[in-house]
Amino acid sequence: MSKFGLPYFLEDTTGRITGSEFVDLHNRMQLRLKQTLNDAHHAAYVIYDLSSRPSGPGRGGLLVPLATLDFPTNALGTIKIGEGEHVQMSQYLARSTGNTRSRKFRASDGQDYRWTLQANGEWQCTNARSGYHIATYSMKPAGEPQYAASSGCMLTVEEAYPHLVGELLASLIIMRYIEQHNL
Numbered sequence: 001m002s003k004f005g006l007p008y009f010l011e012d013t014t015g016r017i018t019g020s021e022f023v024d025l026h027n028r029m030q031l032r033l034k035q036t037l038n039d040a041h042h043a044a045y046v047i048y049d050l051s052s053r054p055s056g057p058g059r060g061g062l063l064v065p066l067a068t069l070d071f072p073t074n075a076l077g078t079i080k081i082g083e084g085e086h087v088q089m090s091q092y093l094a095r096s097t098g099n100t101r102s103r104k105f106r107a108s109d110g111q112d113y114r115w116t117l118q119a120n121g122e123w124q125c126t127n128a129r130s131g132y133h134i135a136t137y138s139m140k141p142a143g144e145p146q147y148a149a150s151s152g153c154m155l156t157v158e159e160a161y162p163h164l165v166g167e168l169l170a171s172l173i174i175m176r177y178i179e180q181h182n183l
Helices: 162-180
Strands: 008-012 020-024 030-038 042-049 065-072 078-081 086-088 094-096 099-106 112-117 123-127 133-138 153-157
Touching: 008 162, 030 162, 042 162, 065 162, 078 162, 099 162, 112 162, 123 162, 133 162, 153 162
Parallel strands: none
Antiparallel strands: 008 020, 008 153, 020 030, 030 042, 042 065, 065 078, 078 086, 094 099, 099 112, 112 123, 123 133, 133 153
């Protein structure tokens, strides 16, 4: 993949955690958060990378999920990253000491990352050890006019981390769910 010296600016088309597309403004990446089940007892979601359609043996050109999320009603459920095992969300995203709006997770690269809700409403993801900025999720500022085909929300991922984008989006969705449901 070409390097541009620019982060991935993934425009969140709906701004909702119930389903959206995240499209890079420079057409380098496109993700989809798709709700696959919603009943009285739980909701399930899948995150796909629409940028690349696998066509290897046994795939038949079908999209392979980057992550799956299963939420019981108003509670944390399980997450599955790629071909990994289902893990309890409360274990995957451990609470950070002393901050109820911050949790950390271990990504597939073996590093720990921390999502924190900032006072201005932005979500910041940093490397838990070095503090290096990895990603930001910005909500549309209050009072800003509606956009025709966008929510005004943006997930920005530093260019060095495209291999983690599925995990970053999945963990962000869980963080937003926790905030929305006061868990």
